[in-house]
Amino acid sequence: MKVLVVGSGGREHSLVWKIRQSPRVEKVYCAPGNSGIGEMAELVPMGPDEIEKLADFAEREKIDLTVVGPELPLTLGISDFFEKRGQKIFGPNREAARLEGSKAFAKEILKENNIATASFSTFTDSNSAKRYLAEQRPPYVIKADGLAGGKGVIICPSREEAESTIDNILVGKVFGQAGAKVVIEEFLEGEEASFMALIDGNHFLSLASSQDHKRVFDGDRGPNTGGMGAYSPAPVINSAMHRRIVDEILEPLIKGLKKRGVNFRGVLYVGLMIAGDGPKVLEFNVRFGDPECQPVMMRLKSDLVDLMEATIEGRLDEIKAEWDSDSGVCVVLCAHGYPGSYEKGKEIRGLEKLYDWNRGFAFHGGTVKEGARWLTSGGRVLGLTARGVNIEEAVREVYQAVGKIQWEGMHYRTDIAQRALKRDEGGGS
Ligand code: AMP
Numbered sequence: 001m002k003v004l005v006v007g008s009g010g011r012e013h014s015l016v017w018k019i020r021q022s023p024r025v026e027k028v029y030c031a032p033g034n035s036g037i038g039e040m041a042e043l044v045p046m047g048p049d050e051i052e053k054l055a056d057f058a059e060r061e062k063i064d065l066t067v068v069g070p071e072l073p074l075t076l077g078i079s080d081f082f083e084k085r086g087q088k089i090f091g092p093n094r095e096a097a098r099l100e101g102s103k104a105f106a107k108e109i110l111k112e113n114n115i116a117t118a119s120f121s122t123f124t125d126s127n128s129a130k131r132y133l134a135e136q137r138p139p140y141v142i143k144a145d146g147l148a149g150g151k152g153v154i155i156c157p158s159r160e161e162a163e164s165t166i167d168n169i170l171v172g173k174v175f176g177q178a179g180a181k182v183v184i185e186e187f188l189e190g191e192e193a194s195f196m197a198l199i200d201g202n203h204f205l206s207l208a209s210s211q212d213h214k215r216v217f218d219g220d221r222g223p224n225t226g227g228m229g230a231y232s233p234a235p236v237i238n239s240a241m242h243r244r245i246v247d248e249i250l251e252p253l254i255k256g257l258k259k260r261g262v263n264f265r266g267v268l269y270v271g272l273m274i275a276g277d278g279p280k281v282l283e284f285n286v287r288f289g290d291p292e293c294q295p296v297m298m299r300l301k302s303d304l305v306d307l308m309e310a311t312i313e314g315r316l317d318e319i320k321a322e323w324d325s326d327s328g329v330c331v332v333l334c335a336h337g338y339p340g341s342y343e344k345g346k347e348i349r350g351l352e353k354l355y356d357w358n359r360g361f362a363f364h365g366g367t368v369k370e371g372a373r374w375l376t377s378g379g380r381v382l383g384l385t386a387r388g389v390n391i392e393e394a395v396r397e398v399y400q401a402v403g404k405i406q407w408e409g410m411h412y413r414t415d416i417a418q419r420a421l422k423r424d425e426g427g428g429s
């Protein structure tokens with residue numbers, strides 16, 4: 001069969017890499033992809049939001065399955081468009097994608113189904129928002145309602161800062177329409193973890209647990225990024241915690257969505273804060289996390305295409321996923337300036353040293369090949385991902401590989417997975 005992957009980052013590279021391992025797949029395309037992905041898939045020069053062009057391409061090339069990586073086309077309704085034309089697509093429809101596309105909608109669903117989350121209130125008017133602030137305690141968590149590329153959550157230590165953040169969003173429109181509403185939330189303490197599951201409308205299949213690192217600097221300092229690294233499994237999600245997440249979050253959510261007539265079919269990512277009183281939902285994403293997807297794909301033994309088809313066809317109760325007992329760790333190498341404005345076009349040295357890396361893979365997030373030279377072309381340039389018998393070994397392996405790569409201004413975190421190493425209970429899945 002032929003598969004088209006939509007998107008261009010490290011997540012999409014790991015999806016292409018995994019899909020190509022399926023004995024059922026003869027050819028993989030990626031739109032628009034990047035040069036690294038181009039080493040293993042045919043690149044299609046179309047943006048992820050060019051929905052009609054993508055559907056025409058899929059029809060012309062007789063694509064059997066389209067897999068959507070990023071959130072934007074999902075919130076724009078790419079799945080509805082393909083499905084209407086009888087084309088098979090992996091990713092939730094527009095209505096279901098609102099779980100990520102509108103934080104206010106996500107909070108409403110959580111509240112309706114008694115799922116634990118930070119207490120909150122939603123505002124369109126800045127004076128009412130400020131009046132509400134006066135009754136809250138710092139730090140204040142202010143969120144733009146819509147998609148803001150991972151930058152829409154601002155945690156403000158002082159009321160002054162919170163008030164000016166509200167003005168920036170609601171009056172200054174720094175996030176445009178994505179900031180037509182703000183959500184003000186209670187600040188939650190605890191340990192963050194991510195939980196991903198395939199959902200077919202009625203049933204679910206949990207994926208291996210994972211944890212990403214959002215802040216740019218070691219020790220969780222500095223501004224939020226798209227993600228600086230990830231590891232799987234995440235020991236904080238031991239089997240008792242897994243059970244609680246399923247019972248207290250996933251099952252009520254699936255029931256609640258059904259009750260509203262929302263048919264979620266795809267992968268749901270639940271961002272969690274885990275504290276003494278149990279797991280609470282921070283956010284939903286309606287696609288694989290990037291970079292969590294990279295170590296999770298590395299650990300998946302089952303055929304990803306089979307799992308995706310079962311999701312689309314409502315057969316997740318008939319299928320199981322097999323996982324490698326190895327751990328996976330991904331370290332993201334970034335361009336100078338990222339997550340702010342960053343440099344492009346720097347020559348990457350050392351990639352050829354990883355061509356025969358048998359304990360890992362260099363997933364490309366933003367590279368371009370010019371002749372024989374590899375140049376940077378994005379903020380998150382590479383996601384080196386290694387396996388090991390445990391997290392410790394995978395960490396050692398991945399940082400050895402990192403030591404082989406260089407470009408001017410390259411930066412990365414040196415403490416990926418340290419939190420997992422500090423925990424002694426283990427037992428994640
Ligand atoms: P989100 O995109 O909603 O997950 O937010 C991005 C990051 O902001 C999260 O990974 C947390 O680190 C932090 N965050 C979001 N909401 C809260 C909250 N209510 N309390 C504490 N931290 C939060």
